[in-house]
Amino acid sequence: MAITRVKLGTQGLEVSKLGFGCMGLTGVYNLPLTDEAGISIIKHAFDNGITFFDTSDAYGPHTCEILLGKALKLLPREKVQVATKFGIVSYDANNVEVSGKPEFVRASCEASLKRLGTEYIDLYYQHRVDKNTPIEETIGELKKLVEEGKVKYVGLSEASPDTIRRAHAVHPISALQMEWSLWTREIEPEIVPLCRELGIGIVPYSPLGRGFFGGKGVLEDLSPNTFLHFHPRFMGENLEKNKPVFMQLESLSKKHQCTTAQLALAWVLHQGEDVVPIPGTTKIKNLDDNIGALKVNLSKEDLEEITELVKENEVSGKRTFFNHEHLTWRYVNTPPANTSAQKAENK
Incomplete structure (x- = not known):
């Protein structure tokens, strides 16, 4: 099917309305795929209209970028938008x-x-904010990379409103990657309006709740190899409390003649033309299912009904792994930039 192309930010980056997150191809949620299998999924995504592929040097580490690089050799580079990230040592x-x-x-x-x-890298994100380095210094170097042609557009991930504003003042930020799904809504009151004020596109990661809305932990047992066994929302009592959210959404999906995953993804896709989710999968059938979400049309009333359904069932458990919450936008700000005047005073 033809996938609509949209502007991501106001600096000129254009991508497919649905992207593909490559992280899972290198064994985060299941066993890693062979290169042949991973490349076939990337190629299938491209052949079906997805041109926006997301990776990071931290995935693997490094192996996910290498895999995507192998796939790029089989695709017309000028028609692909590659997003990768730096920052995790x-x-x-x-x-x-x-x-x-x-x-x-x-x-x-x-x-x-x-x-x-x-x-060149089409979209280069800071994967996580370094609380010890002024964001102005980080973005200043990214600006140089843009000027040199090595990077086309700059992005941030899990950045606070203050960090976003300060970064954008140094060089335009084209995209902000944040977790956003039916059961992760914390960016809506402040960060989404800020992005729209500044002309920054929004790239939701884990738009299917790390697979929950596809049935992980509900319709199918978690793989013994997945790190979701250590995710609060998939553990013990929390998972049991969260299952009714899935079951009610599954019932509602019958009304819309789609799968539960498609309805959850369609909800994210309907949040605005500047919103480009990047679900990932290791299975062609799930990829096709995700692409099918683009055909699900939801009215304003439908969106409100779905939103209220999840609100009524309070989600149990934090959205992050226990030891990683300090890396989210709520907890990380960088120190103020050290100006020339300040440097002189400190001598």
């Missing part, structure tokens, strides 16, 4: 080290370009 269940230092930004970009086998 190291990552495990207990600790995440983040850097936004200019020298780290540049080194990360050069390394990603090599792994992707491309001369």
Whole structure:
């Protein structure tokens, strides 16, 4: 099917209305796929109208970028929008080290370009905000990379309103990647209006609640290899309390003659023309199902009904892993930029 193309931000970036998140291809939610299987999914997505592919140097780490790079060799590069991220130095269940230092930004970009086998990155995000480095310094280096042609557009992920404003003042931010789904709504009161004020596109990650609205943990048991066993919303009593949300949405999906996942994804897709979700999957049938969500038309009344359904069933459990909440936009701000005058005073 033909997928509508939309503007992501006001600087000129144009992408397919639905993107594809590549993280799961390298074994985060299940066992990693072979290169052949992963490339076939990326190619299937492209052949069916998806041109916007999201990855990060942290996925794998590195292997996801390498996989996407192999797939890019089989696709017309000028018709693909590649988004990748930098900023995570190291990552495990207990600790995440983040850097936004200019020298780290540049080194990360050069390394990603090599792994992707491309001369430029269409959209380059800071994956997580470094609370020890002024955002002005990080964005300043990204601005240089744009001027050099290595990066076309700049993005942020899990950034607070203050960080977004300060970053945007240094160089226009084209896209903000945040978690947004029927059961994760915290960006709606402040961040969504701010993005629209500044002309920043919104890229929801985990738009299907990390697979919950596709039936993970409800219709099908969680894979023994998935890290969702450590996610609060999928654990024990929380999961049992959350199951009615899925069951009621499943009942409502029959009215719209679609799957539960399609209805949940359609709700996100209907949040605005500047909203481009990036669901991921390791299965062709799920990919086709996600693409089918674009055909689900929801009226204002439908959207309100779906919204109220989830509001009435309070979601149980935090949206992040226990040790990672401090990395979300609510908890991270960077120190003020050290101006020339301040530097002189500090000597």
